Amino acid sequence: MSPDATVPAGLAGVAHEPGVAKPDPILVVDGLRRAFGGVRAVDVDHLEIPRGLITGLIGPNGAGKTTLFNLLTGFDRPDEGEWTFDGRSAAGVPAYRVARDGMVRTFQLTKALSRMTVLENLMLGASQQRGEHILRALLPWGWRTQEAEVRDRAEGLLARFKLDHMRDQFAGTLSGGQRKLLEMARALMVEPSLVMLDEPMAGVNPALTQSLLGHVKDLRDVEGRSVVFVEHDMDVVFDISDWVVCLAEGRVIAEGPPASIGANPAVIDAYLGATHDHSALREERRRRQAARGDA
Amino acid sequence: MIETLFFDALRSAIGPTAASYALLAVGLNLHFGYTGLLNFGQVGYMLVGAYGLSITVAVFGGPLWLGLIVGMLAAVVLSIILGAPTLRLRADYLAITTIAASEILRFLVRNTGSDDLTGSVFGLRQFAGEFYDWSPFAPGEYLGPLGFNANRMWVTLVGWGLVAALSAMVWTLMRSPWGRVLRSIREDEDAARSLGKNVFLYKMQSLIIGGVIGAIGGMVFVLALQNVTPDMFLPQVTFFAFAIMILGGTSTVLGPTAGAVLFWFLLTGLQSGIRGVVDAGVIPGITGGQVVGAVSLIAVGLLLMLLMVFRPQGILGDREELRLDVS
Numbered sequence: 001m002s003p004d005a006t007v008p009a010g011l012a013g014v015a016h017e018p019g020v021a022k023p024d025p026i027l028v029v030d031g032l033r034r035a036f037g038g039v040r041a042v043d044v045d046h047l048e049i050p051r052g053l054i055t056g057l058i059g060p061n062g063a064g065k066t067t068l069f070n071l072l073t074g075f076d077r078p079d080e081g082e083w084t085f086d087g088r089s090a091a092g093v094p095a096y097r098v099a100r101d102g103m104v105r106t107f108q109l110t111k112a113l114s115r116m117t118v119l120e121n122l123m124l125g126a127s128q129q130r131g132e133h134i135l136r137a138l139l140p141w142g143w144r145t146q147e148a149e150v151r152d153r154a155e156g157l158l159a160r161f162k163l164d165h166m167r168d169q170f171a172g173t174l175s176g177g178q179r180k181l182l183e184m185a186r187a188l189m190v191e192p193s194l195v196m197l198d199e200p201m202a203g204v205n206p207a208l209t210q211s212l213l214g215h216v217k218d219l220r221d222v223e224g225r226s227v228v229f230v231e232h233d234m235d236v237v238f239d240i241s242d243w244v245v246c247l248a249e250g251r252v253i254a255e256g257p258p259a260s261i262g263a264n265p266a267v268i269d270a271y272l273g274a275t276h277d278h279s280a281l282r283e284e285r286r287r288r289q290a291a292r293g294d295a
Numbered sequence: 296m297i298e299t300l301f302f303d304a305l306r307s308a309i310g311p312t313a314a315s316y317a318l319l320a321v322g323l324n325l326h327f328g329y330t331g332l333l334n335f336g337q338v339g340y341m342l343v344g345a346y347g348l349s350i351t352v353a354v355f356g357g358p359l360w361l362g363l364i365v366g367m368l369a370a371v372v373l374s375i376i377l378g379a380p381t382l383r384l385r386a387d388y389l390a391i392t393t394i395a396a397s398e399i400l401r402f403l404v405r406n407t408g409s410d411d412l413t414g415s416v417f418g419l420r421q422f423a424g425e426f427y428d429w430s431p432f433a434p435g436e437y438l439g440p441l442g443f444n445a446n447r448m449w450v451t452l453v454g455w456g457l458v459a460a461l462s463a464m465v466w467t468l469m470r471s472p473w474g475r476v477l478r479s480i481r482e483d484e485d486a487a488r489s490l491g492k493n494v495f496l497y498k499m500q501s502l503i504i505g506g507v508i509g510a511i512g513g514m515v516f517v518l519a520l521q522n523v524t525p526d527m528f529l530p531q532v533t534f535f536a537f538a539i540m541i542l543g544g545t546s547t548v549l550g551p552t553a554g555a556v557l558f559w560f561l562l563t564g565l566q567s568g569i570r571g572v573v574d575a576g577v578i579p580g581i582t583g584g585q586v587v588g589a590v591s592l593i594a595v596g597l598l599l600m601l602l603m604v605f606r607p608q609g610i611l612g613d614r615e616e617l618r619l620d621v622s
């Protein structure tokens with residue numbers, strides 16, 4: 001397939017094919033494999049994630065999206081493979097260092113810190129806190145000023161994510177959708193250069209989804225961060241992605257701007273099986289849109 | 296009768312043994328209540344503290360301060376040995392390792408092969424002299440009906456002073472960003488990792504600090520008794536410390552203190568009461584001290600069960616927090 005006009009400037013001229021090289025990738029993956037028993041969960045030959053853009057990662061259930069996140073962020077170890085983040089090799093780096101280096105992920109199954117308040121959840125996220133050192137922790141005047149700054153930043157994010165009224169509640173009392181919001185806000189406290197969101201909209205109500213989408217776009221447009229997000233709702237994917245990567249059975253089977261993905265036969269095959277044609281995917285989209293209209 | 300019972304109970308509740316157990320529970324609370332580490336061998340830390348002190352002073356003739364430092368360093372070393380292989384694994388590995396290690400330590404000091412160093416089953420004495428030389432109390436009787444002598448006053452004062460100081464330290468730490476990281480690890484260590492926290496390092500620090508506090512408890516315990524024997528360090532000591540922590544309120548700063556006072560008040564009060572009943576021959580067929588000990592432990596167990604039914608969060612705990620624990 002040939003490049004088209006709807007892609008952002010950074011990706012102009014990039015071919016729409018799996019494993020294609022990008023002009024300025026923030027993350028480059030090579031020969032990454034992870035098997036669970038006989039299941040090849042991830043089997044990626046080459047993948048580049050563009051800097052400063054939003055990349056949608058799609059694929060049917062069990063395609064290996066979460067496993068890929070786990071590997072790249074140091075939460076799981078690959079059988080083999082190399083990858084660089086921001087030009088530096090990131091393979092074998094422990095998860096906490098990956099986060100400190102600027103690649104921060106959220107979890108598909110949210111991990112709210114239940115018996116801590118919503119505000120504390122956020123404040124935890126801030127990096128390089130002086131008071132997190134055991135000896136300095138004993139001398140509050142050494143970290144109070146920074147703590148106040150962290151609190152201000154946390155409250156700002158809470159307001160942005162409409163969680164400020166829950167500020168002093170235990171995070172364990174939040175609803176599923178609120179936990180998604182909390183986790184995304186908390187990840188932003190780290191000030192990452194690359195945010196990896198695993199199904200950030202799952203369980204979030206449609207009205208809120210719109211504002212969440214706005215936040216994700218802001219990450220790119222206002223704060224200049226790179227975003228990778230996993231999402232099953234194709235409307236969302238097509239709405240905000242600059243680039244879409246489709247995984248199936250661990251492999252990258254298609255890449256391209258959103259417009260090219262919906263019509264890609266490999267993607268349709270992966271989602272619906274080889275017997276269906278394009279109209280089935282379009283029909284599915286129409287059905288979902290109708291359902292959303294009702295809600 | 297009721298009066299003796301009450302004073303027996305009170306004497307024990309404010310005495311040095313209760314203070315030692317409070318210290319064990321303060322350490323355990325840092326491990327379990329704040330970090331979520333399952334340490335089932337707190338008595339092992341108590342043991343290395345007690346023997347570190349008494350061997351240094353009684354066997355090698357070292358000064359008291361050196362004994363105190365050796366006791367605390369022993370706890371640091373024990374933490375590293377236990378924590379390095381297990382803190383990266385699931386919580387239950389630490390639990391198994393700590394309970395095994397505490398029993399191994401007890402057998403080691405009990406072994407006749409260690410006779411020269413630990414006095415095996417007979418233990419060690421004559422290591423507390425310098426400690427009591429520091430006592431500001433003139434010989435005599437103190438605290439009226441409780442009848443504390445000067446030495447007991449001194450070790451009680453030091454014991455509870457340490458409880459206060461170390462509780463204050465834990466309070467400061469837990470209100471700091473360091474404490475926030477610890478609590479986040481208790482809640483979900485992967486979440487903490489995803490935010491750039493070096494979980495292993497914090498767990499190790501928690502294990503070390505809580506262990507050293509346990510060792511200090513062990514030192515107070517044997518200084519009060521002025522002797523140390525291996526069978527002071529049975530696994531049940533750890534479980535008493537857990538009971539004290541839960542009774543007072545897990546993850547609260549003053550819980551261990553409240554728990555220790557109440558636990559020893561109940562245990563001694565019941566012992567005294569049951570002994571009175573047995574001695575009076577009211578219950579036919581039951582005589583002897585063995586029975587008193589066993590029955591009073593059963594009674595304390597029942598009281599703890601009742602507390603868990605009616606106040607599962609402990610005396611000072613937060614019910615809301617406990618409810619979230621399950622969800």
Ligand SMILES: Nc1ncnc2c1ncn2[C@@H]1O[C@H](COP(=O)(O)OP(=O)(O)OP(=O)(O)O)[C@@H](O)[C@H]1O
Nearest residue numbers: 036039041059060061062063064065066067068108
């Ligand atoms: N810890 C594990 N042990 C065994 N198999 C696993 C494990 N984690 C993932 N798998 C398998 O790897 C494959 C990929 O799983 P993964 O969770 O990455 O899929 P996914 O693309 O995130 O799916 P979904 O859209 O449903 O979240 C699946 O077949 C899954 O069963």
Ligand SMILES: [Mg+2]
Nearest residue numbers: 065066067108
């Ligand atoms: Mg997944």
